[in-house]
Amino acid sequence: MAEDTAYDVAAVRARFPALEGGSAHFDGPGGTQTPLPVIEAIAGALSRPLSNRGDVTPGERNAETIVAEARRALADLLGAHPSGIVFGRSATQLTYDFSRTLAKTWAAGDEVVVTRLDHDSNVRPWIQAAEAAGAVVRWADFEPESGELPVDAVRAVLSDRTRLVAVTAASNLIGTRPAIADIARAAHDAGALLYVDGVHYTAHVSVAVEALGADFFTCSPYKFLGPHMGVLAGRPDLLETLAPDKLLPSTNAVPERFEFGTLPYELLAGATAAVDFLAGLGPRDGAARRDRLVSAFAALERHEDGLRRTIEEGLSAFDQVTVHSRAAERTPTLLLTIDGRDTADAHRFLAERGVDAPSGSFYALEASRRLGLGDAGGLRVGLAPYNDAADVDRLLTNLEAFLRRA
16 A cells, blocks of 8 residues: 555654564554653653652752643643643553542432443443442443444433443444544533543544543553553543542642652653654644644544555455444454454464464453453454554465464
8 A cells, every 4th residue: 555645654663662673563552662752751751860849959840840741741632731631550540540539429329321332441440439329320332233332322321310421432442433522412411521531542533622522531641652651631620629538648739639649750751752752743834732733643543544444455355354343433443353263363373473463352341242252352453653554464464374274
């Protein structure tokens, strides 16, 4: 296939030391490889004086600067306000923390909506918090044939007792991108809050939290070229109303009241570098970082969608392969099953030939079961900014070799 001339994938790939190992990485949905500027930013933070945040010593000032810069960077990435950016160990941990905090405001008989499309980290914390509060869990189902989560499926389980709707912006298993803005309107009309899992979405789409209508939106920098940590963007005015359990001497300021213990400054420096790296992926015709990010993600979407179409065309020639990623709006993430074959065997076969495409349900248990795949799931092929046409050729060539093997 022809490369997108507006997107210099060769220049992008040159910044990733891990690619020197020679593998074609289709495992990005589980965590991307790391570009050199992010590695250097982490090392740079650790090589300079660091201390608890303050304004007296160089170490204190360095820590304070790193945190402030990271909040601004993630706010630019997500179209949010820096005062609503909360850092945590992972998106899962943040969701558990916020589910427990929000559950304090629920009463017996209140209702919480979760979906069968979601990663379990946006399902189980809400179920457990609801059980503790005596609230009722309502399920919104997706259509296994199309992979779509209709807005009406969510609207049908809303009531005047609904307190929160938890939904993914993009399925990490099959890539489906529900109409979040429409779901937000339905949830808000019912008087409920909307908690959006944006972990998979943020890696592929320009995010605008306010336009989506999300009251809370989570993401994980290690899914978009950064370090292992979690981020939540919340409405600052809403965060001011919430009272998490915390240590007595810790600050009550927002967003710090939701961050427990000392922040991982080196990881925050890496997250800022990842945002800056993403901002440089597209045309540099906007002075502001937010504008450059929007342009960059438009270029990235074109690049990844072109590769996705090539993969889908190639897979269409394999009668034994079923592609379960079918939604009209979806990320460049494909879930495959193979007639009469275990996709775990395909994973191993491909890995031996330098093609990394894992097999499993990837914590999206409800979605995998709804698709009729049980807990085994399938072979997941996910694209990232560094994938190119040669990677795609290797994937299709080696998958064909696996299918031909007796």
